[in-house]
Amino acid sequence: MxxxxxxxxxxxxxxxxxxxxxxxxxxxxxxxxxxxxxxxxxxxxxxxxxxxxxxxxxxxxxxxxxxxxxxxxxxxxxxxxxxxxxxxxxxxxxxxxxxxxxxxxxxxxxxxxRKEFRKSLGYLPQSTKLMPRLNIVEFLDYVCIMKGIKNKKERKQKIAEAIETVGLVGEEKKRLSNYSGGMLRRAGIAQALIEEPKVLIIxxxxxxxxxxxxxxxxxxxxxxxxxxxxxxxxxxxxxxxxxxxxxxxxxxxxxxxxxxxxxxxxxxxGRLYELDGTAEDEEKLRHEAIVTSVAYVEGKARIRYVAETPYEGSEAVKPTLEDAYIHALGGVKR
Missing domain, CATH: 3.40.50.300 (P-loop containing nucleotide triphosphate hydrolases)
Incomplete structure (x- = not known):
């Protein structure tokens, strides 16, 4: 086919x-x-x-x-x-x-x-500015207000639940500017979870x-x-x-x-193999197979590759998602 x-x-x-x-x-x-x-x-x-x-x-x-x-x-x-x-x-x-x-x-x-979908959506873009002068409670309160949640008690409850979910309890008084990269990502997830969305885009x-x-x-x-x-x-x-x-x-x-x-x-x-070889072996395999990874260790090239027939001295290995992914893209770049 x-x-x-x-x-x-x-x-x-x-x-x-x-x-x-x-x-x-x-x-x-x-x-x-x-x-x-x-x-x-x-x-x-x-x-x-x-x-x-x-x-x-x-x-x-x-x-x-x-x-x-x-x-x-x-x-x-x-x-x-x-x-x-x-x-x-x-x-x-x-x-x-x-x-x-x-x-x-x-x-x-x-x-x-769009309006209906956005009520079911939480979104965390690749680069997000989270108002660095605010702490997490102030920031999430602002998010709640922007989402039309007017009841103060309801906002307080949603904020507390979001902070607990993402593991930022005890960090409420710290400004977002003092958060680590991982904490900022979690704060981003917290704002995305405020309305308990059906869909999260991250x-x-x-x-x-x-x-x-x-x-x-x-x-x-x-x-x-x-x-x-x-x-x-x-x-x-x-x-x-x-x-x-x-x-x-x-x-x-x-x-x-x-x-x-x-x-x-x-x-x-059943078609993924690993070989401890030389730079010459790598060059040959790049022409005859799909090479998924190459790592040089103590002067030797550890080569993983996909082929119908293994190169002499190779052993079959279990594939990973990365192997399959690089194979689908046509092999690892030089």
Whole structure:
């Protein structure tokens, strides 16, 4: 089965049918992808339908016919910087209009029902200024007022609940200007949770966080994901390795893959190998296989690569999301 476009794969939510889908990519050593049909119907919250975005001053498409479904739970949107993730997130958050296409929320067209959708939406953009002279209580009180919550007692209760949820109890008197990067991200989540939204849109939230803050933030997302949809964009595959079941990969404004994360990883199962070799081995493998990572240790190159036949001295290894992701993009850059 040949695709009309290289490297574009879709695993649609469907009733179990017992069939397997094999997709052969043109002009690629990647050979076959094997995609199982889903075993159950998932509750689709948001449908992205043929979204295209062309900025007025340029002819380049930031998004090109992007189509996929977003079910309940944490959904990972993965792509390199400049892939179109932020543009798509801004369109879903209704702060930017698409050039063409439609977004459906609970079966209703989003563009025609913005007010209704915004009541169900929490949004944390990639860069957020959170009024540095205020403390977290003052900031969240301002957010409540802007959202039309007039009752002071109700505001106080919502603020207390949000602060507890994101783990900022005891930090209420500290100005936001004195918060760490991780605390600021949590404050951003707190403001997004004020109206208990059904949908949270979070754009590149772990960028710049130290390892401890990053893990705390990811654990926070897993705690608040119950009974809501979280759309989480990142260029760091490790962020969503154990967090998301469903993913979409964007590359240059187009969908490379959308569907079940495990199915995506299984596409290279049994074809991923690791070799402790030389720079010459690396060069040869770059021509004969898809190299997913190279690390030089004590003068030797530790090379992970996808191939139908292993290079002499290689051993089969278990693939990760990063391996599958780099493979889908055509291999790691030099």
């Amino acid at each position: 040949e695709l009309q476009q290289d490297h574009i794969l879709c695993a649609r939510n469907s009733v179990a049918c017992g069939n397997l889908l094999y997709v052969k990519e043109r002009n690629s050593p990647q050979r076959l992808w094997r995609l199982n049909c889903y075993r159950k119907v998932e509750n689709i919250m948001i449908e992205i339908k043929e979204i295209t975005k062309i900025y007025p001053r340029g002819k380049k498409k930031a998004l090109d016919n992007v189509t996929f479904d977003i079910p309940e739970g944490i959904f990972g949107l993965i792509g390199r910087n400049g892939a179109g993730k932020t543009t798509l997130m801004r369109i879903i958050a209704t702060v930017m209009d698409q050039t063409s296409g439609a977004i459906m929320f609970d079966g209703k067209e989003l563009k025609a029902n 754009d590149e939230p772990t960028t710049g966080l130290d390892p401890e803050e990053r893990l705390y933030f990811l654990n926070l997302l897993s705690r608040i994901a119950q009974n809501r949809t979280i759309i989480f964009s990142t260029h760091i595959t490790a962020d969503i390795e154990n967090l998301c079941r469903n993913i979409c990969i964007l590359e240059q404004g187009q969908v490379k893959y959308t569907g079940d994360k495990s199915e995506f990883i299984d596409g290279i199962q």
